[in-house]
Amino acid sequence: MKIKNKKAMALLLLAGCVAAGYWCWLCLRPVEIVAVHEEDNHASVLVKNFPFTDKGKINWWLKNKNFMKEKYNIPKPSSSGSFTIIFWLFGDGYQEEGKYDRRCFDDMKTKVNCIDKNAVFAIRQYNDDDVIFATYEGRYTLDKNSNIIKNE
Structure with a gap:
C-alpha cells in the first residue's frame, strides 16, 4: 500500500512541477508587438504574449513607455493632452471584415485588415489629467506623483 502512495505522490509532484514550469514559461515570454495602427490621438497596438495580470500589464507599460514613444511615437496627445492606446491580442492575425464585431484598420489598403476584438489593456489620458489604465479586471489611475x- 505504501508503494502505491509513493508513486501517486511522485506523479502529483511531477505534474505540479510541469504545471509550474509551464506557467513560468507563459509569464516570462517577451511581449511581441506585431503592429501599431494610429488615428489622430488614438493608437491600436497589436500584441502577442501580453502579461496576464493587471499588475503585469501596468508594469510592462511603465517599463516600456519610453521605448513605445521612441520606436512608434505613441502616445500622440491631442492639443488638450488627451490620448488613448488600446492593446489588442493579435490572435488569429489579420482577417477580412466578414465576422461581426471585428476591429478593422483603415490605414491598411487590403480586404484583410481586421482582427477579432480582444482588447486586453487600455491607457487613456483626458485633458492632460491623470493617466487611466483599464483592464477587464479593473481600472487604475496613475496620478501626477506616480x-x-x-x-x-
Missing part, C-alpha cells in the same frame, strides 16, 4: 490607485 501612485497607482485602483478605482472602486
Whole structure:
C-alpha cells in the first residue's frame, strides 16, 4: 500500500512541477508587438504574449513607455493632452471584415485588415489629467506623483 502512495505522490509532484514550469514559461515570454495602427490621438497596438495580470500589464507599460514613444511615437496627445492606446491580442492575425464585431484598420489598403476584438489593456489620458489604465479586471489611475490607485 505504501508503494502505491509513493508513486501517486511522485506523479502529483511531477505534474505540479510541469504545471509550474509551464506557467513560468507563459509569464516570462517577451511581449511581441506585431503592429501599431494610429488615428489622430488614438493608437491600436497589436500584441502577442501580453502579461496576464493587471499588475503585469501596468508594469510592462511603465517599463516600456519610453521605448513605445521612441520606436512608434505613441502616445500622440491631442492639443488638450488627451490620448488613448488600446492593446489588442493579435490572435488569429489579420482577417477580412466578414465576422461581426471585428476591429478593422483603415490605414491598411487590403480586404484583410481586421482582427477579432480582444482588447486586453487600455491607457487613456483626458485633458492632460491623470493617466487611466483599464483592464477587464479593473481600472487604475496613475496620478501626477506616480501612485497607482485602483478605482472602486
